[in-house]
Amino acid sequence: MGFITHIPGTNPVIKPSPHAKAKGVGVIGLHEGRTLLLSLASRTSKAFPVAGCDVNPEKIAASKAELPELFFTSDYKAMLARPEVEIVAIYTPDAHHAEHIIGAFEAGKDVICTKPIVNSFEHARQVLEAGRRTGRRLMVGQSTRFFEPFRRQRAAHGRGELGEIELIDTHYIHRMDWLYEKSPWAATETDWVFLGLSHPIDLLRWYLGRITQVQAWSATSDLGRRYRLSGPDIYTVNVIAESGRLGRAMGHYGVHELPTARNCIECVLYGSRSTSLAQYHDMRHVYLAQDGTEITEDHLYAGRHYYYNSEVHGMHYGEFANYAEYFAGCLIDGVPNSPNLEEAVETLCVMEAVRRSAGQGGRPVELGPMLQEVGLSKGSP
Numbered sequence: 001m002g003f004i005t006h007i008p009g010t011n012p013v014i015k016p017s018p019h020a021k022a023k024g025v026g027v028i029g030l031h032e033g034r035t036l037l038l039s040l041a042s043r044t045s046k047a048f049p050v051a052g053c054d055v056n057p058e059k060i061a062a063s064k065a066e067l068p069e070l071f072f073t074s075d076y077k078a079m080l081a082r083p084e085v086e087i088v089a090i091y092t093p094d095a096h097h098a099e100h101i102i103g104a105f106e107a108g109k110d111v112i113c114t115k116p117i118v119n120s121f122e123h124a125r126q127v128l129e130a131g132r133r134t135g136r137r138l139m140v141g142q143s144t145r146f147f148e149p150f151r152r153q154r155a156a157h158g159r160g161e162l163g164e165i166e167l168i169d170t171h172y173i174h175r176m177d178w179l180y181e182k183s184p185w186a187a188t189e190t191d192w193v194f195l196g197l198s199h200p201i202d203l204l205r206w207y208l209g210r211i212t213q214v215q216a217w218s219a220t221s222d223l224g225r226r227y228r229l230s231g232p233d234i235y236t237v238n239v240i241a242e243s244g245r246l247g248r249a250m251g252h253y254g255v256h257e258l259p260t261a262r263n264c265i266e267c268v269l270y271g272s273r274s275t276s277l278a279q280y281h282d283m284r285h286v287y288l289a290q291d292g293t294e295i296t297e298d299h300l301y302a303g304r305h306y307y308y309n310s311e312v313h314g315m316h317y318g319e320f321a322n323y324a325e326y327f328a329g330c331l332i333d334g335v336p337n338s339p340n341l342e343e344a345v346e347t348l349c350v351m352e353a354v355r356r357s358a359g360q361g362g363r364p365v366e367l368g369p370m371l372q373e374v375g376l377s378k379g380s381p
């Protein structure tokens with residue numbers, strides 16, 4: 001992954017000058033998608049907002065009030081028909097992603113899709129087929145990878161400062177009653193393995209490469225029972241990679257949060273030379289220097305305008321800008337992006353393997369047959 005435009009300490013956010021080949025972006029789903037539109041209007045140079053689409057007129061009105069010059073519609077086909085929309089960015093509920101991705105590919109657009117790319121094995125097979133048939137490109141908006149401490153942790157790993165990663169330990173825990181009230185589909189139309197756990201599972205896949213076997217257990221919290229969830233909201237997961245390296249992930253979405261002990265998302269890399277920790281929402285990157293000194297980089301004050309739009313721990317402005325800028329840059333320069341369609345489908349298979357293993361009381365699930373079934377041959381991506 002390349003480094004993006006933001007310089008920590010740039011505060012408040014200053015819009016960079018537009019790139020000569022900047023790409024126009026149309027966004028469907030204007031709740032989290034509104035965050036992307038505003039980020040494109042204020043933080044990126046290689047991508048800029050041109051259109052928004054939502055079936056809810058109130059969501060259109062709210063975005064239009066902030067960005068009146070854009071084209072807004074409730075008709076997705078009308079947005080896809082516009083030539084200035086070069087990238088379609090999808091922020092509809094998870095179960096609609098496949099339909100919206102395939103529609104965009106068939107209209108000749110490249111796609112940013114928020115995580116998870118889809119929320120079923122069957123949809124994964126369909127989007128992979130459509131991508132190969134149309135030759136269009138896709139980027140999954142794995143926001144955690146693009147949050148400042150996680151970018152710095154990855155860069156330190158890339159410089160060899162951690163040595164070989166011997167174990168990765170990662171989680172996303174967050175109390176979610178507010179989400180069930182705002183978006184009832186999150187309780188009944190998907191599974192937490194695709195919603196919240198998609199963050200730590202993507203981190204496992206990012207650091208470990210191809211995962212070959214998964215073993216998982218699940219349970220339902222008191223909060224989950226009260227909201228009558230269709231699936232569990234607590235998961236513990238162990239994985240082993242083709243390389244023999246190990247990882248584990250945890251998710252709990254009815255938890256009583258204790259942020260001092262556990263940030264919402266954390267990734268601990270245990271390497272042969274050093275150990276490091278990246279945190280979300282707090283913006284800390286903690287690691288051991290070569291002399292054994294523990295160093296804490298705290299980006300909260302330098303980065304709060306860019307990442308949180310000045311709201312204390314508000315959501316995702318900086319990460320969304322970072323991945324949109326990165327993907328537009330990859331398209332402009334004709335270079336590959338990550339996570340791309342094939343990588344995303346492989347990671348989706350890990351999520352599905354977790355769901356299957358937990359559904360069978362922790363029976364280990366092999367990834368090989370699933371990758372073949374979904375259309376990923378042994379060697380790819």
Ligand SMILES: NC(=O)c1ccc[n+]([C@@H]2O[C@H](COP(=O)([O-])OP(=O)(O)OC[C@H]3O[C@@H](n4cnc5c(N)ncnc54)[C@H](O)[C@@H]3O)[C@@H](O)[C@H]2O)c1
Pocket residue numbers: 028029030031032033053054055056059076090091092093094096114115116141142143144182183195316
């Ligand atoms: N960290 C992250 O990257 C992050 C964070 C939160 C949510 N998400 C993802 O973003 C997506 C949206 O989540 P949200 O919290 O904004 O959900 P939401 O329910 O608040 O908003 C979804 C929006 O999509 C609109 N919509 C639904 N069906 C549509 C259709 N067929 N055509 C056009 N518009 C349609 C709805 O009217 C609504 O405005 C989900 O996939 C979620 O998993 C990602």
